[in-house]
Amino acid sequence: MLEHLLLQTILIPALCAPAVIILRRAIGKKAAWIARLGLLYSTVLLLMGCLKLAMGGAALTESHAFAGPAITLDLLGDGISLPIALIINFLCLALSIYADHYIDHRIEAIYGEVDERTAINHYTRFYALFLLFPTGFMGVCFASNLIGIYFFLEILPLPLYFIMAMFGYVDRVRVAMICLMWAVFGAGFFLVGSVIVYYTTGSFAVSSIAAMAGTPAARWAIAMFLITIMAKMAVVPFQVWMPWVHAEHPTCIAGLLAVYANVAVYVMLRLLVIPLPGDFQFFATPLMVLALITMVYGALLTLGQTDIKRFAACSTISQLAYSMLGVCSMTQAGIEGGMFFFLGHIMGKTIIFSTAGIIVYTTGIRDMRQLGGLARKMPLTTALWIIGALGLAGFPPMSSFPAEWIMFTGIFKAGLTGSITKLIVAIAGAAAITLSVVYCFRSVKIIFFGPISERLATDNHVKDPPLSMSLPLFGVAAVAIGFGLYPRFILDLFHQVIGGLPF
C-alpha cells in the first residue's frame, strides 16, 4: 500500500476524476462517492507516511519515468511536504462531503429546474473538476523539480476557472477570466525563474538550486519566483484579484482557494529559503515590511466589507501575510511557526468560508447588514463560525495559537538580532493581530447576535444545514483543535527539515 505512496496520492484523484464522469450514468450522484473514497484513501496513505516519518523513517523519494528515462517525475515526501499534503488532502475530503448539498443548490440557482440527467451531468462535472485540486496540490507539495512544480501549479487554475464559470456567482465568467489571467501572470514569472535556474545550474532539480548560492543569477531567480509567489499570495500590491475570485466562487471550493494562495508560501520555502538562505536574506527585510503592510491593509479591507463572502476573502489577504512574515524572518522558529500557521489558517478559513456558504445557502443573503440574530435559529452554524474565528484570531485551543506563538518567537528573534526595522515589524505585527480579533468577532456580532429580522425569523428555511454540511466542518475543527493541543506531531516533522538549516 505504501509503495509509490507519493505517486498514488497524485494519481488517485486524477484517476477518480474520469471515473466519476464515466460512471455517472450508471450510479448517478453516487459517483461523488468515488471522489470521496479516493480522497479518503489518499488521506490515509498520507497519514501513514507522516507516521512513518514521525517514527524515525527516512524521507520518501520517488522517481518515475515521465517521457522516457531522461525526463522523470521526481517526488519528495519529507517532514515539510508530507504533513502539509496530509492537511490539504483532508480538507479536500471534508469539502467533497460538504459540497454535496451546496452544489445542488448552485445548480438550481444557476440552471433553474433542470431534468435529472442534466442535473447529474452538472453535479458530476463539478466533482470531476474538483478532483484536479488534490492532484495539483499533491503535485506541488511533492514535486522535486521545477518543471514538475510548474506543471502542477498550472493545473490548479484549470478547475478554478471552470468551476467558477460553471458554478460561481453573479459575475462569474468575467471573474473566472481574471482568475486565469492572474494565474498565468504568476506562472510566467515562475517559468522565467526556472529558466534562470536551468541556465545557471544546468538542471531543473530543486536540489540544484543551492548551487546558485552567492551568484548574481540567484537574486534574479529569487526575484522572478517572488513575483509569482506574491501574486499567488495576494501580497500588496498584488491583492486586487483575491476579493473577486474568492467572493464569486462557489463556497464549497473557497476553502481550497485559501490553500491555492497559501501553498505559495510552501513554494517560497522549498525553492528559495531552504536552498538559498544567504541570497534570500537580501529580500527578507523588504518582504517583512510588505507582509506587515499586507496584514494591516487586508485587515482594514476586511473590516470595510459588507458582503459575507468578500469578508472571508479579504481576511485571507491579511492572514496569508502572517505565514510570509514568519518565513521571511529567516529563523527556525519563524519558519516552523509560519508553516504551522499556514495549516491553522487553511483549516480556519475552510471553516469560515464554508460556514459563510451555509449562511448564503440557507438565507440567500450575502449582505451582512441584512443578517443578524442568526444564533437563535442556527446554533450549530454559529458555533462553527466562532470556531473558525477563534482559529483566525489565534485563540487557544486552535492550532493557530501555538503556531502564532512559535512564529512570533522567531520574528522577534529576527528583530532583536537584526535591524531595528525588523523589531518594529515584529512589534507592529503582534499588535496587528488585534485587527484580526476585531474583524473576526465583529462579524460574529453582525451576523449572529442582536435582533433577528422578521423575514429571517419567519423563514422556515433559516435553520442549521443538513449534517452532511456541518459534520465535515466539525471534523476540520476537531483536527485544528487536536493540533492545537498536541502541536508536537507536526512541529517535530517540520523540524526534521528546518532544523538542519543554518540559522
Added chain:
Amino acid sequence: MLTQYYAWLAILLPLLGVPAIFVGARISGTLRNGAAVAFPIAAAACCLRLAPLLLHPGQLPLESSWVWVTHPFTLEIGILIDPLSLILALVVSVISAIIAVYCLGYMKGDPGITRFLMLVNLFIGSMLLLVLANNLLLLFVGWKLVGLCSYGLIGFYYQDNREYWIGGPEGEAPLTTPSFCGLKALVVTGVGDLIMLGGILILFYYSGTLNLMELYRTAPQWFPQLAANPGMVVLVSFMLLAGPVGKSAQFPLHEWLPEAMAGPGPVSALIHAATMVKSGVYLVARLMPIFYIGRWVIGCENASLFFTITAWIGALTAFIAATQGLVAKELKKILAFSTVSQIGYMWIGLGVAGLTQSNLIAGTGAGIFHLVSHAVFKACLFLCAGSVIHAAHSIYVTDMGGMRKYMPYTFIAMLIAAVCLMGVPPLPGFWSKDAILLANIEAHHIPIFVLAVVTVGLTAFYTTRMVAMVFFGRESEHIAHLHKEGHTPHEASPVMWGACAVLAVMILVLGALGPKFEHLLRHNFTVNLTETLKLPVAHAAEHGFNYHLLVTILSIGGILAGVLPAWFIYGSGKRDVRLTPGSVFSELYNFFWRRWYIDPFYNKVFIDGTLKLADLVAWRLEEGFDTLVHRRLPVLVTEKMPRAFLRLKTESENFLYIGAYLMAIILVTVGFALWH
C-alpha cells in the same frame, strides 16, 4: 508529588465540568445543575487541601510539568505552587464556587442557562490555569481563555433585547447592547494581551526560558544583556504591563470594565471579584521579582520604571474611577467603577514594593492582601446587587430606595460589604487599604499617597450614596409603580441570599483575623522572596514619626469626609442632587458623568476612526486599484498598442492581458540574457 496533583485537579475539574454540564443538560436539569456546582466546589476543595502549605512556606515552591513541544524549542506545561499562586488559587476557587451556587438561583428559568453554566465553569478553570501555570506560555493560554470566556459571559444576552441594555438613563447617556459590551471587552483587553505577548517573547529571547522559577533564578545572568541594549528595559516594561493594564482595567485601558456588567449579575461578581481583573494584578506580582533583580541586584536604574509605572497607573486609575463612581446611576456601574478604583490600590501596593529595598515585603503583602479582601467584599456586593436588581426590576439606583424592608438579609450582607469597601475598621478593607497606604508613605511617594488618601474619601462618598439610594430614604416612583402592578419587591431566594450571607460572614471573619492574616502573608512573601528567590531587602531606616498612626488617622478622616456629606445629601432620600447649571460642581458633575470624556474620545478615535479608515481602504483605495488593474489598464494598453491588437480588442479584452504579459516576459528574459 501527590500535593501537585491537587493543583492539576483544581484546574482540570472545572474544565471537565464543561462537557459534564452539556451532557447533564441532555439528561435532566437537576443533573446539569449538580454538575455546575459540583466541579467548582471540588476544585475549591482541592485548593483548600493545599492551603496548609501557607503555614509552611519553606516547603514551597512545588512544581510539576511535562514537555509539550520540543521543536524548535522546548515548551513545557506545568503548575507552580508558591505563596502567590496558592493565595490566588484559593481566592479564585472559593469565591467562584460560592458564585456558582448563587448562579443556580439567579439563572433559574433562563433558556440559556446551560450555555451560561458551561461558560462559568470554563471561566473558573481558565483562571485557575492562569494562576497555577508554571510558565508564561501556559499562563498566556489561561489569559486568553479568560478573555474569551468574559466575551461570552458579558455578551450572554446576545439577542440584545431592550431589557438588557445598559447605560442611560435614556436621554442622559448612550445605551449599549450586551453584544457590543462583550466585543468591547474582548478587543480592549486583546490590545494589551498582544503587546504583552511581544514583551514575553523579548524576555524569552534574552532568558531562553519561559519557566517562571527559571526566569527568576537566571535573571542575574540574562538581565544585564537586556539592560545593555539601550531602551530595551523600558520597552519591555511597557509591553509587559500592557497586558495587565488591559485585563485589570487600569488607565488608559479601563473603559471596558464599566460596560462588562452587561452580563448577568453573577458574571459581574466573577469578573470583578474572583477572576478576570485579578489576573492583571497577579501578573504584575509575578513579574516583579524580575525587575526587582534588575534594579537592586544588577543595578539597572531603568528597571525601576516598571514599578514607577505600576504605582502611578494605580494611583491615577484609583482616583479617576472613584470620581466616576460618584455620579454613576446604575447600581452595578457604581460597583464597576469601584472595582477599577480598588484594583488601582493593589497596583499602588505592588508598585511601591520595588521602589525601595525596604518596601518589598510590605508592598507585595499589602497589594495581595487587598486583592483577597476585595475579592470577598466585591463578590458579596455584586451578588447582593444582582438580587436587588432582580427585585427592583431596574438597574438604576434612582429607581430604588427603601429596599431594606423588602430585602433584610440582602441589606445586611450588602451593608457589611459596603462598609468593608469604605475601609472602616475592623473589617478587612481597612487592614488591607491601610497596609497599602503605609507601604506608600514609607516609600516616600507623597503625590501617590495624597491621591490614595483622597480616593479613600471618594470611595466612602460613592459607597454611602449607593447604600443610601438603594436601601434608605423613601421609595422611588418606580417602586411605587411596581406595587401598583403587583410586583412588590421581595427578598431573593434562599440560595441567593445564602451565598451573600456566606460571603458577609467571610468578611467578618477575615476582618477579625485581619492583622494575623496580614502577618501570614508577609511571612509567606518573606520566605518566598528573600529566602527562596534570594531577593535583597533592607530594613527601613529608623525614624521618630509613627507613620502607622498617621495613616490610620488620615484613612478614618478620609472615610468620615466622604460618609458625612454623602449621608447628608442622600440619606434623606433624595434620588439625586440638583446642581445649578454653570456652577463648578455642575461642571465637575458633567465631567465625571461623561467619564472624563475618555470613553467618548476612544469611541471617536478608535472605533469611528478605524471604521472610517476601513471604509476608505475598501471603497476608495481598493476599488480604485481594482478599476485601474482590471478595467483601465487593459484599455490603456489597448490605446498604446499597435493596430494589430485592435482586432483582438473587438473579440475580447482579455487577450490584451496575454499580450501585455507576454511582452513583459520577453523583455525580462531578453534583458536577463543580455545582462548575463
